[in-house]
Amino acid sequence: SAVISQKPSRDICQRGTSLTIQCQVDSQVTMMFWYRQQPGQSLTLIATANQGSEATYESGFVIDKFPISRPNLTFSTLTVSNMSPEDSSIYLCSVEVLVSGGEAFFGQGTRLTVV
């Protein structure tokens, strides 16, 4: 398994500002994923972040709005830029542990409220 720490756990932000969410893993992993979970909804993949390459974004998500960094095999950040109330969601970091057969583990999430 993998232990994933996300910071901050929650934040309230003003519209038009940006927030950077950090994800730290206790072991080296190749694949890291960022998901969004809107209130009472399911999880939607934002992007896949591999170390040493540009993040791959899903349809409906763009780099200018959600820039991602992946400087090493244990760390990644997701920035939510120029926020609006529609960005209020839980943002979750996930890692895939290949030695566990591709099992994915999640951080506790960052609950973002934009006012």
Add this chain to the structure above:
Amino acid sequence: QQQVKQSPQSLIVQKGGISIINCAYENTAFDYFPWYQQFPGKGPALLIAIRPDVSEKKEGRFTISFNKSAKQFSLHIMDSQPGDSATYFCAASMEGSGYALNFGKGTSLLVTP
């Protein structure tokens, strides 16, 4: 477009009963089917997972049944307990996408005492 369809949206079961949640998928390239349990304020936790080479997997009170020809899989929770009250998500992924998960919409389970 929802690639994994989950039902029911909500479920109420009495303590000791069997909870059953169903999922269906279209993409035959999916080769990994996990179930996640999520409590309020927490991230999803992997509960149990199955690959298409088996039709059933059991871990404790939790069983996945998998029907490859029907492209359906289900989670059975035996002897349901109030502590099982949570939201359950089925998901599907494939090696070709680096095992990025496609989630169902979730089922809110309430187990009454």
